[in-house]
Amino acid sequence: MNSTVSTPIAFDYPQQDASGLTCTAQAWAKVPAPLTDVQKQSVLARIRSELIARKAVLIAHYYVDGAIQDLALETGGFVADSLEMARFGKNHPAQTLIVAGVRFMGETAKILSPEKTVLMPDLEATCSLDLGCPADQFALFRSLHPDRVVVVYANTSAAVKAQADWMVTSSCALAIVHQLHQQGKKILWAPDRHLGSYIQEQTGADMLLWNGACIVHDEFKGVELELLRAQHPQAVVLVHPESPSSVVAQADVVGSTSAMIKAVVDGNAAEYIVATDQGILHRMRQLAPGKHLIAAPTAGQSATCKSCANCPWMAMNGLQGILQCLEQGSGEIDVPEPTRSNALICIERMLDFTEHHPELLAKAQHGFVKNIGAA
Incomplete structure (x- = not known):
C-alpha cells in the first residue's frame, strides 16, 4: 500500500x-x-x-x-x-x-x-508562517531592533523561538501583548501580519510587524463574507485573527480555534459562519450537533470552490x-541543543503566564473593543 x-x-x-x-x-x-x-x-x-x-x-x-x-x-x-x-x-x-x-x-x-x-x-x-520567517533572516532583522521585546507566534521554527523573549498562541497573544504594552515595552512581532495588526489595533501597542501570512486565513474575502452575512442575517460570525482586517471587522467573535468551538457550544444562535480551516467543523458538529455551521467564503461566485479553507x-x-x-519509528522530531534550551525559555514564560494570570486571559476573552471577542 x-x-x-x-x-x-x-x-x-x-x-x-x-x-x-x-x-x-x-x-x-x-x-x-x-x-x-x-x-x-x-x-x-x-x-x-x-x-x-x-x-x-x-x-x-x-x-x-x-x-x-x-x-x-x-x-x-x-x-x-x-x-x-x-x-x-x-x-x-x-x-x-x-x-x-x-x-x-x-x-x-x-x-x-x-x-x-x-x-x-x-x-x-x-x-x-514558519516557511515565511527563516531563522537567519529573522536574526538579522532582530539585531536591527535591539530595543524591542521579541514576541513570536507559535507558528515558527524552534530556531526562531530560540531568539524570542515570548512565544504566544492565538489564545493568549492578546493578553500577553496587552500586559507588555502596559509595562511600556515596544514589541517586535513575527510572523503573522494579520494577527499582529489585530493585536496592535486592540491594545495600542508599539509593534513592528514581520510580513508573514497563513495561506489559509489570508484567502478569506471581506466582500464575499458581507454577501454571505446578508443571506444569513441571524448567523454569528466567528473569525480567526490570522484573517484579513476586512474579515475580522465583520466578526462577532474573533478567537483561536478553541475559542470558536466554545462560542458554538455555549452560544444560543442557530447558525454560525466560521472563518478558519474547515477541519474544525468536524469537532464543532460533534459538540454542537443542533447548530448549523457555514464555512466562510475564500473566493468569489465564479470560483470552482466557494469556501475551500483547508491547510494543505x-x-x-x-x-x-x-x-x-x-x-x-519514522518521523522522529529532534531539536538539538542549545536551540531547544533557548526556545524553552519563551515557551515556559508563556505557559507560566497562562497558568498564573487567568484574570488577564478572561479580560482578553471579552476583548478591548466592543462586541469583538479576543484571540
Whole structure:
C-alpha cells in the first residue's frame, strides 16, 4: 500500500528578508493515498494495537482529518489547539508522543519533553508562517531592533523561538501583548501580519510587524463574507485573527480555534459562519450537533470552490503515516541543543503566564473593543 501520493501543486506564501522586503515564495504539499473502507478499518485496528503496545499517545490538531481526531479521542489522546496540545504532551505520562499537525507543533512538544520520543506522520508537513520567517533572516532583522521585546507566534521554527523573549498562541497573544504594552515595552512581532495588526489595533501597542501570512486565513474575502452575512442575517460570525482586517471587522467573535468551538457550544444562535480551516467543523458538529455551521467564503461566485479553507500541510497527516510512526519509528522530531534550551525559555514564560494570570486571559476573552471577542 503506497503511503503517499505527491502532488505538483505549488502554494504561494510571503517571505520577508532582514531588510523588510517581501517576495512571493512557493512550497508544495502531498496528500495520503486514499484508503478503501476495508483498508481503513485494518489500519485503525493496527494503530490502536500499536498505541497500547508502545505506550504511546496520539495528539491531534483540530485541522487534521476527522478520522484522526476521532482516533485520538477514542484511544485516550487529545484534540486541541496548539497551546493545549503543548500542555497535554508535557503532562501526559506516555514516553512516545504522536503529534498529528504541522512540524512546529512537533518541535514544541519535543522542546517541552526532551526525554520523550516525538513522532509525526509526515515531517514535511509545515506551515506558510514558519516557511515565511527563516531563522537567519529573522536574526538579522532582530539585531536591527535591539530595543524591542521579541514576541513570536507559535507558528515558527524552534530556531526562531530560540531568539524570542515570548512565544504566544492565538489564545493568549492578546493578553500577553496587552500586559507588555502596559509595562511600556515596544514589541517586535513575527510572523503573522494579520494577527499582529489585530493585536496592535486592540491594545495600542508599539509593534513592528514581520510580513508573514497563513495561506489559509489570508484567502478569506471581506466582500464575499458581507454577501454571505446578508443571506444569513441571524448567523454569528466567528473569525480567526490570522484573517484579513476586512474579515475580522465583520466578526462577532474573533478567537483561536478553541475559542470558536466554545462560542458554538455555549452560544444560543442557530447558525454560525466560521472563518478558519474547515477541519474544525468536524469537532464543532460533534459538540454542537443542533447548530448549523457555514464555512466562510475564500473566493468569489465564479470560483470552482466557494469556501475551500483547508491547510494543505495539515492534510498530509494520514492514518498510514501514524501507523508507520508506530511500527517503524519514522518521523522522529529532534531539536538539538542549545536551540531547544533557548526556545524553552519563551515557551515556559508563556505557559507560566497562562497558568498564573487567568484574570488577564478572561479580560482578553471579552476583548478591548466592543462586541469583538479576543484571540
